[in-house]
Amino acid sequence: MHMADALISPAVGTTMWAATAGTAAYSIKKIQNDIDEKKIPLMGVMGAFVFAAQMINFTIPATGSSGHLGGGLLLAILLGPYAGFLTMASILIIQALFFADGGLLALGCNIFNMGFYTCFIGYPLIYKRIMSKGYSSTRIFIGAMLSAIIGLQLGAFSVVIETLLSGKTELPFGTFVLLMQPIHLAIGVVEGLVTATVVKFVYNTRPEVIEKASLGHALGDISIKKVLSTLAIFAVLTGGILSWFASAYPDGLEWSMLKTSGKEELDAPNGIHQTLEKIQEKTAFLPDYTFKANEEESLEDESQEAWPAVSSGTTVSGVVGGSMTLVLACIIGIITNIIKKNKKKEKTKAV
Template sequence: MHVPDGFINAPVSAAAGVVAAGAVAVGLRGARKELDERTAPLAGLVAAFIFAVQMLNFPVAAGTSGHLLGGALAAILVGPYTGVLCIAVVLLMQGVLFADGGLTALGVNITVMGLVTVVVAYALFRGLVLVLPRTRRSVTVASFVAALVSVPAAATAFTVIYGLGGTTDVPLGKVLTAMVGVHVLIGIGEAVITMLTVGAVVAVRPDLVYGARGLTTPLKLRVDGELVDATPTARPVARPAGAPVPGAARSPKKLWIGGVVTALVLAGFVSFYASASPDGLEKVAADQGIDSEVRPHAAADSPLADYGVKDVSNARLSGGLAGVIGVGATLAVGTGAFWVVRRRRTAAEAA
């Protein structure tokens, strides 16, 4: 759903840019509370992983494909404030390096794909977690529903923005029907990817999933007819030499390495087999005539434009190299940004 230059007029694009800048500013402030020394490196990984999975367009209807938006996934894994920043980093890298999503439309894209998806998905996710049993399965079920709803919500948000500043004269009702219709189907794919990813991480490291914090409740004992928190025994327990202490914080290094390798494989190899059909927005724009005023991308001559390396004739190699470069660049920029946010939190706590 990357909006190109020319779909939305300059005043509304500028207004969306102000909204997006405000969302990023709030995200930077809120992320200080969400990130700690273990989760800050994972936030960069989440951004890189979303970049990789967005290269995997999947078919949803005849001549139409879809791809992950990632707002729900990011919010559940690393928190809503950090989630907005993750999507903003991904969209920035895609627009600047790969000519994907207009530069003048960057504010529109961050608002639609980042802010709307994160707010809708996380609000719904938290509501479901509160009413469902406190189990890991409830987290995955809630992530499925939240991701599913977030995609047509983003499509509706785009339609509202188009109604305010669209550069073509297409009836708003037709745009809304077409956008929501196809993005409900895309939302199913988004929900499956989000549920599987969240479920995989929760299965091995639930302590690193922001949306699963507080999942386990303290052990209760009934004393004189009342339930009280059980206190751990003070008696030392014999453990083999070098064995981890129960309850001690474990390093996320293995998860981080596994995630990076997975992202590189997806972007560098699996992406070659992605659907070549236009995505939901591109299909609707072509069918409804929304794209009649589209302008060439300012970075169209980038060496990595259209997810290929310039002057590399082999399509498989060109796309694979572009994907690997994109994952590496997104990981570096995202990790650096979140490291700075974490350092500011540490400095504020020390003050």
């Protein structure tokens, strides 16, 4: 559900940039209550894991479409909503800048659509309320499923609203919304299953991680080495190998656009759209998660000979992109922790 710049107007793009920046600033302020030296690496590893997971598109039977994990709910459950939102922002920034996955003008829309609804609506209003009655496999499954579905439905509906407000007549509201919502319902079911599986593993391994995230507490003296190492291994395997077998079908957004307008992509107008596209062409060294030299070849040559070049580019993208996300998420965590410590020092001096 990564929106391209061609889908939105400059006014909508800048408005959503402002909304996302405001939410990020608020999250940085609030995360200071529970950030510590152990949550920082967890943010990085979770960011790498979700980055890798988003590379795997799974086929939606009988539709000719595919979907991928969003990951916002999973991040909120393991990190708390504020750290979860900031980690999602890290993932999407890396994807847009270096892999041309989602536009730069649309980056604010993408972060908001994939991060806000899961972290600040699905997690606190649905998941936590279900878990308030006690943790169990059944409640984790129900909570993850309902939260993932509703969060994704809200995100998909926001895409439709953003294109409507941008005046994209190629995507009439009625037709577009009737395609976007059902296809993302199917994607939400798979996301719920994956989220529940990962949460169950973490809860069985270190339940304190999830409990402290729910309470907004720092991890303290909890040992999370097993959780970190397992998630790191899965991130490498997912991004480096399993991503080779991602579905080639268009994702839910592209499929809905194709059925609505006859095209998977809209033409970007001149002006700021073209300017940002040129910037992205320079920063994206692995566009669409493959080497630039092989990108056109893979589009023209769908034979088996082209597959090794594409898969090697996918492996590099998964490992490098996951590593870059890990670093960026950790940097955000480190800066936030420094701010927290400086504020404590100032309060101590004042006393």
